[in-house]
Amino acid sequence: MTWVAWRLQRTETLVALLVLALVAVLLVPTGISMADAYRHDGIGSCLSPNPGFACANRIGAFQAQYQTLNFITNWFTLLPGVLGVLLAAPFILDLEHGTYRLAWTQSITRRRWLFVKLGLAVVAVIATNELLSLLIGWWRTPLTHIDGRLDSGTYDTTGIVAIGYGLFALGLALALGALWRRSAVSLTVGFVGYFAVRIIDEYWLRGKLVSPLHAVWHGAQAPGYLASASILSQTVTVNGRVVESNSSSGGVLGAHSQLAAPGSGQHAVFHVTYQPASFFWTLQIRETLLFTAVGAALLLFAAWWTHRRAA
Amino acid sequence: MSDSPVVRTLGLGKRYGASWALRDCTLEIAPGSVTALVGSNGAGKTTLLHLIIGLGRPSAGSVEVLGRSPRDEAENVLRDVGFVAQDHPLYRSLSIAETLDMGRRLNPRWDDAYAHERIGRLGMDPGHRVGRLSGGQQAQIALTLALSKRPQLLVLDEPVASLDPLARREFLGGVLEAVAESGVTVILSSHIVSELERVCDHLITLTDGHTQLEGPIAELLARHRLLIGPRADAASVARVHDVIRESHTERQTTLLVRANGHVYDTCWQQHDVDLEELVLAYMGHNPGASFAAPRPEAVAR
Amino acid sequence: MIAFHLDMRSGVPAYLQLVQQVRHAVRMGILRPGDQLPTVKEVVSTLTINPNTVLHAYRQLDMEGLVEGRRGVGTFVVENPQLVPPEGLDALRATLERWVTSARGLGLDDEAMAGLFGEAVRGSSSTGESRVA
Numbered sequence: 001m002t003w004v005a006w007r008l009q010r011t012e013t014l015v016a017l018l019v020l021a022l023v024a025v026l027l028v029p030t031g032i033s034m035a036d037a038y039r040h041d042g043i044g045s046c047l048s049p050n051p052g053f054a055c056a057n058r059i060g061a062f063q064a065q066y067q068t069l070n071f072i073t074n075w076f077t078l079l080p081g082v083l084g085v086l087l088a089a090p091f092i093l094d095l096e097h098g099t100y101r102l103a104w105t106q107s108i109t110r111r112r113w114l115f116v117k118l119g120l121a122v123v124a125v126i127a128t129n130e131l132l133s134l135l136i137g138w139w140r141t142p143l144t145h146i147d148g149r150l151d152s153g154t155y156d157t158t159g160i161v162a163i164g165y166g167l168f169a170l171g172l173a174l175a176l177g178a179l180w181r182r183s184a185v186s187l188t189v190g191f192v193g194y195f196a197v198r199i200i201d202e203y204w205l206r207g208k209l210v211s212p213l214h215a216v217w218h219g220a221q222a223p224g225y226l227a228s229a230s231i232l233s234q235t236v237t238v239n240g241r242v243v244e245s246n247s248s249s250g251g252v253l254g255a256h257s258q259l260a261a262p263g264s265g266q267h268a269v270f271h272v273t274y275q276p277a278s279f280f281w282t283l284q285i286r287e288t289l290l291f292t293a294v295g296a297a298l299l300l301f302a303a304w305w306t307h308r309r310a311a
Numbered sequence: 312m313s314d315s316p317v318v319r320t321l322g323l324g325k326r327y328g329a330s331w332a333l334r335d336c337t338l339e340i341a342p343g344s345v346t347a348l349v350g351s352n353g354a355g356k357t358t359l360l361h362l363i364i365g366l367g368r369p370s371a372g373s374v375e376v377l378g379r380s381p382r383d384e385a386e387n388v389l390r391d392v393g394f395v396a397q398d399h400p401l402y403r404s405l406s407i408a409e410t411l412d413m414g415r416r417l418n419p420r421w422d423d424a425y426a427h428e429r430i431g432r433l434g435m436d437p438g439h440r441v442g443r444l445s446g447g448q449q450a451q452i453a454l455t456l457a458l459s460k461r462p463q464l465l466v467l468d469e470p471v472a473s474l475d476p477l478a479r480r481e482f483l484g485g486v487l488e489a490v491a492e493s494g495v496t497v498i499l500s501s502h503i504v505s506e507l508e509r510v511c512d513h514l515i516t517l518t519d520g521h522t523q524l525e526g527p528i529a530e531l532l533a534r535h536r537l538l539i540g541p542r543a544d545a546a547s548v549a550r551v552h553d554v555i556r557e558s559h560t561e562r563q564t565t566l567l568v569r570a571n572g573h574v575y576d577t578c579w580q581q582h583d584v585d586l587e588e589l590v591l592a593y594m595g596h597n598p599g600a601s602f603a604a605p606r607p608e609a610v611a612r
Numbered sequence: 613m614i615a616f617h618l619d620m621r622s623g624v625p626a627y628l629q630l631v632q633q634v635r636h637a638v639r640m641g642i643l644r645p646g647d648q649l650p651t652v653k654e655v656v657s658t659l660t661i662n663p664n665t666v667l668h669a670y671r672q673l674d675m676e677g678l679v680e681g682r683r684g685v686g687t688f689v690v691e692n693p694q695l696v697p698p699e700g701l702d703a704l705r706a707t708l709e710r711w712v713t714s715a716r717g718l719g720l721d722d723e724a725m726a727g728l729f730g731e732a733v734r735g736s737s738s739t740g741e742s743r744v745a
Contacts, residue, residue: 004413008402097403101396102453105364106417107389107460345662480660487656491663509620509661529625580727581734583623 001108005116009090009124016083016128023076024135031139034066038142059146070143074153076136080162081194083128084169084295085187087121092177092186095306114303121170122299129166133158148228148277152202159284164291169194171298178302201287207232209286212273219268228277235271315378317342317464317496318363322372324520325358332358333520336372340498340513341606342463345490347507347528348500349590350517356500357397359517360468363498364394377463390419393457393495397468399450403442407452410441414456426459429485447478454482458489465489467499471506483510504587516590518598526604528586534604535589538566538579548576556596567592569602613650614643618659626661630669631676638678638689649679649687 006013038044043062046055063070094100094117104110137158144154155161173190180186212232217223235245275283318340325333333355340346350356361367362374365381365388374381381388401410407430415421430437433451435444441452450470457465465486471479487510489495501507507514514531516524524531535555538548543564545557552574556567567584568574574581584592593600614637616630624632637643650658652666670687673679681687715725 004416098400099402102400105394107386107419108417109385484657484660488653491653491656512662512664
């Protein structure tokens with residue numbers, strides 16, 4: 001039965017692998033050259049506690065050189081949604097075309113059919129997303145040395161969190177497909193839903209997953225322990241008066257960032273809430289578990305609904 | 312093959328929301344029979360067949376196939392029941408050979424030699440993708456999948472509705488050959504009656520979810536007569552026989568009756584009724600009437 | 613070998629048409645003693661009819677003494693098929709021709725004669741062998 005389910009999922013799995021291959025074609029050569037440039041430009045030595053003045057320029061130049069690619073790879077955070085939705089397609093098509101009536105009247109039970117089909121989809125989603133994460137993680141290595149891993153472009157696409165995203169997208173598409181039995185609209189709405197949830201996650205939820213820390217300092221030079229931290233909100237006061245306040249998240253302090261202080265640099269007092277670089281794995285694990293749990297719930301709903309209702 | 316019915320339903324009903332698609336259905340399908348299930352679209356044919364095959368759960372009553380519950384003991388029932396759903400769904404991306412392979416893997420009893428021999432006899436190339444076959448060929452593949460299980464019961468939901476006349480003949484020929492070979496019991500549904508008389512020996516008609524006519528076709532036809540005569544009141548005939556349909560012109564009266572004994576009144580010209588006319592008379596003119604013809608064995612007893 | 617055909621609109625039951633065609637074939641010498649009739653499967657394949665119909669026809673022919681079934685082999689025309697002897701047929705034909713002449717004399721047309729004849733046949737068969745409850 002496993003062979004049958006695999007054979008029916010073969011096209012979608014190959015498309016998923018093709019997507020991975022295309023990403024590899026882009027990332028492998030550029031990754032190699034970026035790593036070379038990193039070594040060649042001696043960026044590594046610039047990240048030590050006492051860099052020379054030339055370092056800021058060198059880092060800036062390096063970052064500018066790879067800015068476009070960096071921008072492009074940030075969008076790879078949509079790929080788990082694409083892969084999850086893609087691998088939901090065989091199940092939904094089975095319902096849409098009525099071929100489940102063929103499968104369920106061979107001599108196997110519906111339960112077994114659902115278990116194997118959905119199980120294979122889950123395995124494929126996990127495998128492809130993890131491969132993707134490893135590939136992108138490798139490519140980003142020089143950039144993560146500079147900016148740390150909490151930078152949203154890096155955080156979303158490396159580690160294990162893409163697995164959770166993928167499973168969520170899969171679960172959402174499956175649930176919609178079980179209800180509507182139309183592949184085109186289920187996959188589209190599923191992807192849009194994935195996108196919307198990711199935005200909420202990035203701009204609101206992530207800040208809540210682990211209680212953030214607070215820091216206060218004088219002057220424009222941010223303290224060293226804030227390197228590669230994710231700033232959730234910052235308030236600038238001068239002589240007790242609030243000069244600037246914003247709570248947009250996603251800003252990450254680089255190794256030697258200077259925060260902009262309007263007017264008098266030395267008298268400005270910065271209050272920030274932040275997540276330090278060391279929170280990376282805690283955040284990843286919690287976010288992955290959350291998305292996986294929701295994805296699993298949606299998938300079980302799709303299975304239950306199909307098992308009970310379809311005839 | 313034993314004498315106990317292959318399918319037995321008792322007060323079987325199925326409800327979707329507030330409306331009953333099938334209600335109060337009690338019938339038996341005898342082994343070795345070829346039963347036509349007839350009714351207009353929406354009358355409940357697919358619902359009944361799905362309940363028999365275990366694709367749906369009854370809302371009321373019970374259904375037994377080969378003595379077991381098709382929904383609760385699905386694996387045991389399905390190994391002996393072949394099914395072709397409406398529009399004969401198949402996985403279009405698979406080749407014919409892969410489709411048969413799927414059948415082999417998913418069914419414990421599978422006659423692979425028979426399956427391939429049948430495909431060969433039909434002149435099909437196993438390497439062809441199913442999606443590129445004609446409707447008639449796809450129907451034959453679906454039938455091959457069902458027959459290669461060597462089932463005791465074959466259930467076909469409107470198998471020839473979308474096929475051209477030649478493909479229809481070939482499909483039904485394949486079904487009947489299997490009956491001749493193995494004595495498999497067949498239930499096939501259709502909303503077209505005319506072709507069924509030569510193929511089927513039993514009939515069940517459904518109207519608005521209720522069974523109307525039921526029994527061996529030969530008995531049903533023997534019991535009904537078409538009476539044509541000069542314009543007259545049907546009352547005298549109706550005293551003895553059941554008038555199913557009556558129509559009058561200025562000078563002529565035509566009655567379709569279910570005879571209770573011989574019709575002696577010589578003013579009536581008597582004709583046989585063909586199956587289509589019979590079904591239409593009940594369905595169209597007298598939806599409240601119902602009749603279950605006794606089986607010949609019952610008579611002998 | 614005989615090739616069957618069916619006229620579903622003739623009003624004659626299918627099995628009876630097969631029986632009549634075999635009788636006719638034996639009479640005409642198309643089927644000779646020892647010839648095999650088509651198997652049930654073959655008839656079903658060509659005519660797309662219910663196998664029980666064919667079985668019914670072959671059983672009837674067996675009862676009439678025209679054919680015999682050999683298990684596992686097939687159905688064969690017997691050595692001395694018991695048809696109505698030709699003399700009996702000639703006498704019947706003569707009676708019928710006289711009857712037709714009388715009927716025409718009374719002014720009956722073809723359809724009227726057929727109606728009378730049909731009633732008489734039906735009358736005898738319903739009292740002869742009753743198949744109905």
